[in-house]
Amino acid sequence: MTFDDLHLLPEILKSLHAAGYERPTPIQQQAIPHVLDARDLLGVAQTGTGKTAAFTLPLLQRLHLARPAHQPTGPRAVRALILTPTRELAIQIGESFESYGSYLPLRHAVIFGGVSQHPQVQALKRGVDVLVATPGRLLDLINQGFIDLKRLEIFVLDEADRMLDMGFINDIRRILPLLPKQRQSLFFSATMPPTIRELADTILRNPVQVAVTPVSSTAETVEQVVYMVEKTDKPYLLLEVLEDPELRRVLVFTRTKHGADRVAKGLNAKGVGAEAIHGNKSQNARQRALQNFKTGETRVLVATDLAARGIDVDELSHVVNYELPNEPETYVHRIGRTGRAGAEGRALSFCDAEERAYLQDIQRLINQELPVVDTHSYAQNDVAPVPLKGPNITKPKGPAGRPPRSGPRPERGGSAPKAPKAAQSGGGRPAANAPRPKAERQGQSQRSGQAPAGGSKTGGAGNGRSGRRRSRNSRPNRAS
Numbered sequence: 001m002t003f004d005d006l007h008l009l010p011e012i013l014k015s016l017h018a019a020g021y022e023r024p025t026p027i028q029q030q031a032i033p034h035v036l037d038a039r040d041l042l043g044v045a046q047t048g049t050g051k052t053a054a055f056t057l058p059l060l061q062r063l064h065l066a067r068p069a070h071q072p073t074g075p076r077a078v079r080a081l082i083l084t085p086t087r088e089l090a091i092q093i094g095e096s097f098e099s100y101g102s103y104l105p106l107r108h109a110v111i112f113g114g115v116s117q118h119p120q121v122q123a124l125k126r127g128v129d130v131l132v133a134t135p136g137r138l139l140d141l142i143n144q145g146f147i148d149l150k151r152l153e154i155f156v157l158d159e160a161d162r163m164l165d166m167g168f169i170n171d172i173r174r175i176l177p178l179l180p181k182q183r184q185s186l187f188f189s190a191t192m193p194p195t196i197r198e199l200a201d202t203i204l205r206n207p208v209q210v211a212v213t214p215v216s217s218t219a220e221t222v223e224q225v226v227y228m229v230e231k232t233d234k235p236y237l238l239l240e241v242l243e244d245p246e247l248r249r250v251l252v253f254t255r256t257k258h259g260a261d262r263v264a265k266g267l268n269a270k271g272v273g274a275e276a277i278h279g280n281k282s283q284n285a286r287q288r289a290l291q292n293f294k295t296g297e298t299r300v301l302v303a304t305d306l307a308a309r310g311i312d313v314d315e316l317s318h319v320v321n322y323e324l325p326n327e328p329e330t331y332v333h334r335i336g337r338t339g340r341a342g343a344e345g346r347a348l349s350f351c352d353a354e355e356r357a358y359l360q361d362i363q364r365l366i367n368q369e370l371p372v373v374d375t376h377s378y379a380q381n382d383v384a385p386v387p388l389k390g391p392n393i394t395k396p397k398g399p400a401g402r403p404p405r406s407g408p409r410p411e412r413g414g415s416a417p418k419a420p421k422a423a424q425s426g427g428g429r430p431a432a433n434a435p436r437p438k439a440e441r442q443g444q445s446q447r448s449g450q451a452p453a454g455g456s457k458t459g460g461a462g463n464g465r466s467g468r469r470r471s472r473n474s475r476p477n478r479a480s
Contacts, residue, residue, distance in 0.1 A: 006032050009061050011103035016057075019099055025050035030210040032058045035186065040204040043188040044211035055082075055156050055186050056096045062154065062184075063129055064104050076107060076127030077151040083133060083175070084158045085166050087112040087283060088290065092312055093132045093158070106130060113137040114283040121146050135163075135171035142178065149178050157203065160189040161196050169199070176203065191329050222339035224347045226359065226370040228385055231352040233378040234322060235266050240377055241320070241348060242272055242300070249293070249313065252302045252320045253334050263322060264302045274300035305330055313337070321349040324358040326395075328365040348373075352383060357393040359386045 002023055003016050016022075024032065027045045034041050035058035045051045063079055084090045094110035101108070108130035109123040117137070124131075124146050131138075131147070141147045157163070163172060187200045187207070200207070229237050241247065254260045257278040267274035275289040275298050292298040294313050305325065316338045325331055331349075338345025349370065351359045363369055369388035373379075386393070 001029055006057075007036065008032075008057060009064065009104075011064075012057055012061060012100060015100050015102050018102075021053075025054075026212040027051050027210065028054045028057070030212065031055065034208045034210070035059065035184075036061060038062070038184050040184060040207040041186045042200055042204060042207045042209040043186070044192050044209070045188065045190065049212055051188050052093055052096050052158075053100065055158075055188065056093070056100055059130070059154055059156070059186075060097070060101045060104060060106060063106055066153070067105075075125060076129055078128060078131045078147065078149055079152060080130045080154040080156070081133065081138075081149065081152055081179075082130070082156040082158060083135060083138070083163075083172070085134065085162045085168060086159075087114060087134060088286065089159065090132050090134055091287070097130055097132070108132065111137045111141065112283075113140070117141065135168045135175065139171060139174060150180060152180055152183055154184045154186070155179055155203075156186045156188070158188050160187060160199060161191045161193070164195060164199070172199070190333060222335050222345045222347050224335065224349070224368070224370050225373050226349045226351050226385075227373050227376060227379075228383040229350050229352060229376075229378045230380070230383060231354070234350050234352065235263070237350060237376060237378050238263070238320065238322060239267070239270055239272065242267075246317065248299070248317045249296065249315060250300045250318045250320055251293075251313070251316060251337050252300055252322050253325075254302060254304060255323045255325065257304055259323065260302045260304055264300070267300055267302075272300060273298050274302055276302045278304040305334070317345065319345070319347045321347070324349060324351055324355040324362070326358055328358070328361040331362045332366070351386075354396040356384070356386050357395040360390070360393050363388050 003013060003021065006024060006029075008016075027043065027049045028051075031041060031043055031051075031054040035055060041055075043051060043054065045054075059080055082090075082093055084093060090110050090112050094108060097106075097108040106129045107127065109120065109128040110132045111117075111120040111124075112134040113136045117140070120137070121141065124141070138147065142149070157172070163169070185203050185205070185207075187204055189196050189200075227237060227241075238252070242250070252263060252274075254263055257276075257280050260276040260278050264274040264276040275292060277286050277289045281289070289298065289301065293301040302322075319335050319338045321331070321334060325334065335345075335347035338347065349359070359370070363386065367388075369386075372385045
């Protein structure tokens with residue numbers, strides 16, 4: 001099937017062909033005909049399946065064909081509202097409307113918080129057909145009288161599961177009564193737990209449901225491996241795998257904002273171009289980091305899960321789970337950033353002793369035992385692999401082991417290991433969390449009694465590490 005078979009307008013097909021798109025993805029094949037028929041729709045699709053175009057293309061067509069013959073006096077009324085959880089995702093949806101609607105006389109605007117509202121208000125005063133918004137800024141501008149949704153025709157709630165994770169449920173409940181009862185509603189979510197199903201039931205009327213993959217599946221084009229490693233060795237292992245030139249453009253995930261900053265700082269200290277992106281960064285800093293990553297100026301982007309939702313980067317070769325998530329579904333979202341649109345990708349996960357329970361949950365969710373890479377410099381028996389069918393592993397105590405709360409919460413730092421002390425003969429202290437150079441690592445295994453700061457001694461003479469770490473010359477070529 002091609003896009004020409006979906007009965008789209010010539011103007012839309014022209015924009016698709018200009019962008020190099022010929023064949024729709026499965027979610028687009030299923031969703032577009034129902035949206036064109038004005039049906040409410042419940043879409044379940046994981047990240048990277050093309051669901052943005054699944055609602056953008058038919059929405060543009062419906063709005064264009066239903067345009068009034070004579071535009072009423074005054075600014076255009078908002079006819080379609082797309083509600084999305086993050087600024088980055090809102091911007092990318094806006095870019096999709098810009099691209100796919102380039103040959104149509106429809107206007108769109110994107111509004112989100114964290115920046116001055118003045119340019120957004122000016123765009124609204126000029127009139128827009130399509131409004132892409134985050135919940136907080138939408139409510140602010142509604143309360144100030146700049147947005148009227150009485151003539152809304154189509155409502156789209158995107159990334160509904162992430163909306164709830166970020167604590168936007170109350171904002172959504174305040175927005176829904178402001179919408180006309182007679183409207184078409186589209187509801188998209190990567191996962192469908194009971195709370196999401198209940199929310200969908202309050203929004204949709206007799207919806208058609210489309211689902212291209214189970215929520216527990218991972219893309220077949222993504223190769224997945226796991227590295228069993230001590231927590232304090234993670235920064236050194238990251239530098240080691242980045243020595244492989246095949247890792248051209250790498251997205252690294254941490255659980256916390258502070259952890260993202262520390263990893264990026266450590267990589268930069270060793271000459272690896274890296275930037276961090278998370279909620280504490282300013283809007284300009286986040287967009288600059290994302291643009292540098294897209295253009296290849298920055299090789300490594302270190303991100304938290306909330307900040308990374310909606311990141312769409314072509315030719316993303318690798319995803320690295322520097323810290324495993326405590327929710328197994330988040331793992332599926334993370335690795336969905338690579339291996340998109342049929343391209344091949346690779347997902348590398350670092351698992352320390354406290355994260356073995358998380359790895360067990362992940363493997364049970366995807367029903368797959370991840371292959372263990374044991375040919376790296378920090379492989380040791382202290383962190384045992386996790387079999388798919390084995391006894392339950394107790395989750396760690398403390399914030400990392402708690403289930404997610406229902407509302408928003410600050411992300412705690414302190415997850416990244418401390419920097420090791422410099423070798424006695426090397427002089428000077430390395431940058432915080434900076435990975436050790438190869439020569440220093442080789443020399444470390446030949447000395448006795450010298451342990452990195454934050455490392456644990458295991459008894460016997462010295463620190464016990466040199467006996468466990470393999471000689472680089474005796475190992476086969478490592479996988480990375």
